[in-house]
Amino acid sequence: MPGALDGIVVADFSRVLAGPYATMLLADLGATVVKVERPGSGDDTRSWGPPFAPDGQSTYFQSVNRNKLSIALDLRDPDDLDVARRLAISADVLVENYKPGALARFGLGHPDVAIDNPGLVYCSISGFGSTGGRDLPGYDLLVQAMGGLMSITGSQEPTKAGVAVVDVLTGLHATVAILAALRHRDVTGQGQLLEVTLLGSLLSSLVNQASGFVGAGSVPGRMGNAHPSIAPYEVFEAADRPLVLAVGNDGQFSQLSSVLGLAGLADDPRFCTNSQRVKHREELRDLLEEVLGGAAADIWQERLTEAGVPCGPINDVAQAFALAERLGLAPVVEVEDARRPGPEPQVANPVAFGVTPPEYRSAPPRLDEDRTAVLQLLAGRSR
Secondary structure, X not given: OOOOOOOOEEEEEOOOOHHHHHHHHHHHOOOEEEEEEOOOOOOHHHHOOOOEOOOOXXXXXXXXXXXXXXXXXXXXXXXXXXXHHHHHHHOOEEEEOOOOOOHHHHOOOHHHHHHHOOOOEEEEEEOOOOOOOOOOOOOHHHHHHHOOHHHHOOOOOOOOOOOOHHHHHHHHHHHHHHHHHHHHXXXXXXXXXXXEEHHHHHHHHOHHHHHHHHHHOOOOOOOOOOOOOOOOEEEEEOOOOEEXXXXXXXXXXXXXXXXXXXXXXXHXXXXXXXXXXXXOHHHHHHHHHHHHOOOOHHHHHHHHHHOOOOEEEOOOHHHHHHHHHHOOOOOEEEEOOOOOOOXXXXXXXXXXXXXXXXXXXXOOOOOOOOHHHHHHHHHHOOO
């Protein structure tokens, strides 16, 4: 069964995380993705480590570059630039995250390429946009800081997320935009320029915190693991390890109170509604933690889950993968590649398709190992 994007060719001029994540998702869905890299060093993430896989490859690079073809091109070299331009004018999609305006110097900006390829979906990813923020470097940590995320994360000091979450969110927004633009092209034949920014993606992804500011003028601050609008919705100490309670409504709170042997708590005026529980969150926390500390986290999870109260222990990454395996989610796939001595483990695409499932055609490429295949592809797609 062909993939959903079978026949779509993506010219991937992006590097590091946001762009490569988007293009890998497109590749998983069947698109042919040609990754253009710098000769010699390639994508920056090829050298980011430890950790490294047993064959010496960076696991960071491997996380977002499966199902791609690699070709190394020096855009300052006329012959390589000619290959890059041929790729751009024959592709269905072009993704780039150079500094705004940088590709235009090589005749690879959107206006230049669209003249010969008017149906091209050209996706430009940057940190802060192509106007006032064009000179600001687009690194995830900077955007987490400047975009407000670190101001609401952590307890005592501003804290970044444990993964480059803004890059991932931006890659997801870019993927959605590309798919929408491809649909528009299917109907009209018209391509378009898409501009996706890390800052804009983060502000959109702040959801309730951003809406609280825009709609009510509320500037949120750090609350550790507590929730600004729901209680109890945070981390509590059980007898052996931390336990999360995520009580989202009054019915769940009533069940929680019953399981903990605090049946009258749900009728207490301080705790009978969510708004009151938020107002008296510290008092509530003390009462709950005194009881929760009397038994192990797994015991509470079993009892509370049976009663319909959302809860669970804090797992490390290994425990999280083990949980997904137990639940039948198959979070790891072994990618077979004729160019490799054995299968390579990869984190599975998280979406299950009933008809056109994700494909795992090849492992992340070595630098420039697909030059011949790319040139053959371009010869067959000359416009």
